[in-house]
Amino acid sequence: xxxxxxxxAGMKAVSDSRGVIAAAAMDQRGSLxxxxxxxxxxxxxxxxxLEDFKSIVSEVLTQYASAILLDPEYGLPAAKRRNKKAGLxxxxxxxGYDNNRxxxxxxxxxxxxxxxxxxxGADCIKVLIYYSPFDSKEINDExxxxxxxxxxxxxxxDIPYFLEFVGYDPQGGDEKGLEYAKRKPESVIxxxxxxxxxxxxIDVMKAEVPINMKFVExxxxxxxxxxxxxxxxxxxxxxxSAAVARKPFIYLSAGVSNEEFSETLELAAESGVKFNxxxxxxxxxxxxxxxxxxxxxxxxxxxxKTEGVKNIQNVNERLxxxxxxxxxxxxxxxxxxx
Numbered sequence: 219x220x221x222x223x224x225x226x227a228g229m230k231a232v233s234d235s236r237g238v239i240a241a242a243a244m245d246q247r248g249s250l251x252x253x254x255x256x257x258x259x260x261x262x263x264x265x266x267x268l269e270d271f272k273s274i275v276s277e278v279l280t281q282y283a284s285a286i287l288l289d290p291e292y293g294l295p296a297a298k299r300r301n302k303k304a305g306l307x308x309x310x311x312x313x314g315y316d317n318n319r320x321x322x323x324x325x326x327x328x329x330x331x332x333x334x335x336x337x338x339g340a341d342c343i344k345v346l347i348y349y350s351p352f353d354s355k356e357i358n359d360e361x362x363x364x365x366x367x368x369x370x371x372x373x374x375x376d377i378p379y380f381l382e383f384v385g386y387d388p389q390g391g392d393e394k395g396l397e398y399a400k401r402k403p404e405s406v407i408x409x410x411x412x413x414x415x416x417x418x419x420i421d422v423m424k425a426e427v428p429i430n431m432k433f434v435e436x437x438x439x440x441x442x443x444x445x446x447x448x449x450x451x452x453x454x455x456x457x458x459s460a461a462v463a464r465k466p467f468i469y470l471s472a473g474v475s476n477e478e479f480s481e482t483l484e485l486a487a488e489s490g491v492k493f494n495x496x497x498x499x500x501x502x503x504x505x506x507x508x509x510x511x512x513x514x515x516x517x518x519x520x521x522x523k524t525e526g527v528k529n530i531q532n533v534n535e536r537l538x539x540x541x542x543x544x545x546x547x548x549x550x551x552x553x554x555x556x
Contacts, residue, residue, distance in 0.1 A: 220547050224376025225421055229543060230555070231341035232285035232305035232378075237542025237555065239422070239468050239495030240534055241285040241305075242502060244275045245344070247292060247313035250507075257511030265292060271510055271518070272296035275503050278522040280304035282530045287344055287497055289313075290330055297339060307380060307497075308340035310368065315348055321357035322348035322386060324364060332371040342378040343368070344424070344497075349383040351408035352401070362412075369419025382424035382470060382497075383409050399430040399446040403455045411462040422543065423467040424497050427486065428459040431478050437485070439478045449485075456489035466494040466543035471501040476529040480536055487539030494543040502529040 234240050254263045269292050276296035285305035315322040324347045372379035385405040406428040431439035433446035471479045479501040510518035544551045
């Protein structure tokens with residue numbers, strides 16, 4: 219199915235001139251608040267501090283990004299300070315998940331709707347869910363219905379829907395460890411296979427890479443704590459995950475370092491997969507959190523203009539291998555956008 223006029227306009231707004239989504243992400247809330255408080259050595263920090271941090275990131279990075287992802291809770295002042303050429307994605311989910319029951323059940327922001335986010339200036343809507351194909355049928359069916367409802371809401375407002383699905387271990391294992399790294403490819407592939415289906419109404423899948431680089435033997439990122447895959451196997455896993463996608467997909471940086479994410483994208487390029495861009499957050503700005511917390515805004519602005527810019531340019535360099543999202547819909551749409 220080809221995008222409707224509203225969805226088409228939203229997709230173009232967040233893409234670069236090549237039709238690649240080269241977007242920055244700054245929708246962290248709870249985790250950012252905790253990081254800032256930790257660096258300042260205090261129990262909590264005021265909301266204004268989150269707004270200021272996001273505004274600086276937005277102002278600097280959108281000079282080099284096709285769009286920025288923000289949250290409506292603390293990110294609207296930052297949205298106003300972005301480069302006018304950069305599109306805007308707004309997050310619709312509450313930060314974190316329900317800890318009172320199993321399954322990492324998601325929820326939406328109480329005072330927002332797709333209509334309200336669109337009125338606030340969103341070109342696209344983003345929703346994050348924690349999802350594991352290894353979880354119970356009952357839990358996953360609840361999440362499937364959740365994703366479908368948002369899909370219908372986005373169809374009603376004719377605005378693109380980006381779904382970010384992050385895997386986890388339902389048994390409570392270490393998601394950064396070797397055993398989970400071995401299971402991660404199946405988790406990513408089965409999740410992409412599920413959410414590429416039409417009933418969800420998703421326009422772009424914001425997907426994890428199908429491997430953990432720290433366990434890929436023969437890479438710079440290999441941590442030396444046991445290998446889950448050889449380099450050749452990792453390349454094949456990129457191909458297998460991409461093969462199930464019938465919708466555009468972009469990669470998320472998942473909180474890894476800029477060096478690791480850059481090498482990840484190099485591996486994706488080497489595999490030949492047709493990914494359509496990135497939504498890259500912490501790999502560009504996370505190392506600046508201590509600077510902001512301990513040295514203040516002025517020092518952080520300087521850090522962003524040097525290290526932050528270098529980080530996003532590293533990612534953009536690797537995006538030369540990405541392909542236009544509209545290629546997924548065939549030559550007719552490509553010709554119409556030319």
